[in-house]
Amino acid sequence: MAAIFPALVLLLWETLSRAGVLSEDGFSRPSHWAPALVKALGDGTLLTQTLETFGAAFQAVLIASILGIALGAVLGLFRPLERAAQLTVDALRPIPSVALIPLSLLVFGFSREMSAAVAAFACFWPILIVTTASVRGVDPRLLEVGRMLGFSSGKIILKLALPAALPGILVGVRVAAGIAIVVTVTTEIVTNPRGLGHGMTMAAQGLQPDLVWATLIWIGIVGWLVNWGLLRIK
Amino acid sequence: MKRILWGGAGLGLFCLLLLAWKLAADAKLLNPLWFPGPDRSFAKLWEWIATGALWQPLGATVWRMFAGWLAACAVGIALGAAIASSSLARKLLQPSAEFLRPLPASAVLPPAILVLGLSDAMIVFVVAFGCVWPILLGAIQGFRSLEPRLVEVSRLMNFSPWKKAWAFQLPSALPDIFAGMRVSIAIALIVTVASEMLSSQPGIGYLMLVAARAFRSADIFAGIIVLGALGFATNYGIQRLEDHLLRWRAG
Numbered sequence: 258m259a260a261i262f263p264a265l266v267l268l269l270w271e272t273l274s275r276a277g278v279l280s281e282d283g284f285s286r287p288s289h290w291a292p293a294l295v296k297a298l299g300d301g302t303l304l305t306q307t308l309e310t311f312g313a314a315f316q317a318v319l320i321a322s323i324l325g326i327a328l329g330a331v332l333g334l335f336r337p338l339e340r341a342a343q344l345t346v347d348a349l350r351p352i353p354s355v356a357l358i359p360l361s362l363l364v365f366g367f368s369r370e371m372s373a374a375v376a377a378f379a380c381f382w383p384i385l386i387v388t389t390a391s392v393r394g395v396d397p398r399l400l401e402v403g404r405m406l407g408f409s410s411g412k413i414i415l416k417l418a419l420p421a422a423l424p425g426i427l428v429g430v431r432v433a434a435g436i437a438i439v440v441t442v443t444t445e446i447v448t449n450p451r452g453l454g455h456g457m458t459m460a461a462q463g464l465q466p467d468l469v470w471a472t473l474i475w476i477g478i479v480g481w482l483v484n485w486g487l488l489r490i491k
Numbered sequence: 492m493k494r495i496l497w498g499g500a501g502l503g504l505f506c507l508l509l510l511a512w513k514l515a516a517d518a519k520l521l522n523p524l525w526f527p528g529p530d531r532s533f534a535k536l537w538e539w540i541a542t543g544a545l546w547q548p549l550g551a552t553v554w555r556m557f558a559g560w561l562a563a564c565a566v567g568i569a570l571g572a573a574i575a576s577s578s579l580a581r582k583l584l585q586p587s588a589e590f591l592r593p594l595p596a597s598a599v600l601p602p603a604i605l606v607l608g609l610s611d612a613m614i615v616f617v618v619a620f621g622c623v624w625p626i627l628l629g630a631i632q633g634f635r636s637l638e639p640r641l642v643e644v645s646r647l648m649n650f651s652p653w654k655k656a657w658a659f660q661l662p663s664a665l666p667d668i669f670a671g672m673r674v675s676i677a678i679a680l681i682v683t684v685a686s687e688m689l690s691s692q693p694g695i696g697y698l699m700l701v702a703a704r705a706f707r708s709a710d711i712f713a714g715i716i717v718l719g720a721l722g723f724a725t726n727y728g729i730q731r732l733e734d735h736l737l738r739w740r741a742g
Contacts, residue, residue, distance in 0.1 A: 259586035283606035337500075344501030345508060351722030352715060353681045355696070358688065359703030359711045363525050435593065443597035443681070447688045448700070454598070458689075461601035469601050473594075480593040
């Protein structure tokens with residue numbers, strides 16, 4: 258059942274394309290996509306680009322996790338600080354991640370770090386918010402025990418608060434991983450000459466519409482698989 | 492009283508961070524080529540406002556963002572209602588929707604440019620494409636979860652399917668739809684700015700990218716402030732609209 262609707266759309270597309278209603282330069286026939294996809298997979302370009310995109314996204318999640326969990330743990334443990342920081346968080350969070358592309362371009366130039374920095378900004382907020390909430394929800398008696406045993410604040414955070422809050426934090430990291438891939442591809446499409454996004458832009462500029470559509474399908478499959486995998490981890 | 496005190500503390504911390512940024516910029520701890528300091532950033536923003544240079548690009552960005560988002564709202568709600576009310580439509584269309592949802596909206600840009608060219612219509616289309624999924628899935632969820640008692644009532648009163656949808660299903664679906672709309676307005680801003688940068692259409696996004704190529708960092712920061720304010724304002728506006736339309740829920 259699931260395949261009927263896409264199959265009908267592709268069939269209609271192919272027919273209109275052959276009849277000359279849809280322009281070849283833009284729409285490209287679906288029957289041309291498969292060879293383009295196989296070729297791009299076969300010569301390794303698509304896989305190299307995918308690894309590049311994933312590398313940048315992974316870097317982003319890593320940076321955002323370190324910063325978000327550290328700051329979230331502090332805000333979650335010290336309620337007054339959290340309330341004071343609320344305004345700053347509310348002011349910075351609505352900044353759309355892509356607004357940082359020009360800045361990141363200046364600082365990092367065309368590089369993997371450029372995409373990673375922009376994506377890390379987008380990933381930071383869900384991780385920070387979820388960590389703050391989970392650490393705040395840790396049983397206060399547990400922290401009390403730590404204090405009675407004479408643990409330092411750092412030790413209380415690392416040994417007691419964070420392990421107890423871990424399930425919640427992982428939810429935030431999972432959400433961030435999905436965001437990281439979307440933002441990385443966006444950065445690559447807009448400016449950064451790397452990865453899957455750039456592959457598509459190049460194919461479009463080189464007037465290879467079949468490769469553009471094939472890459473889009475590939476991004477769809479990869480994105481769907483990542484999403485599915487992330488849900489599985491739960 | 493307590494709230495005012497906490498608000499003051501929040502403002503204090505925010506100003507402290509601004510001051511730290513200013514001191515770091517003045518002490519050249521941050522490369523002045525990249526980080527201009529808050530004074531120069533806000534001065535640039537004020538210059539844009541005073542000379543009126545801000546309004547045309549801002550207007551273009553806001554227009555594209557809302558045109559795409561509103562189109563997505565219309566399509567998402569209508570399609571969601573249709574999919575929710577027919578199990579056949581659900582089986583046919585929902586898997587496709589689930590497949591398309593995680594697709595980065597910006598990935599549609601290159602093919603959209605091939606088909607629609609570098610135009611406003613292309614950007615509005617891509618924005619709408621990116622925005623439609625959360626609204627659609629929210630609408631499907633909302634229209635399906637009608638309370639059984641209301642289903643009973645509509646049957647007893649012999650409501651037509653249209654009347655049932657309008658009088659019962661839409662109001663009960665609104666919270667889910669609004670949740671999708673709030674996610675979507677943030678997507679709309681991101682996709683609009685990304686599209687402007689890629690397609691060189693006049694707007695805040697394009698303005699900032701040109702500034703980056705010319706190493707005018709104050710312009711970049713002024714742009715970041717404008718886009719942050721736009722993101723804040725749109726989110727706040729929808730929140731207020733939601734509170735207003737759903738005020739019956741609290742009672």
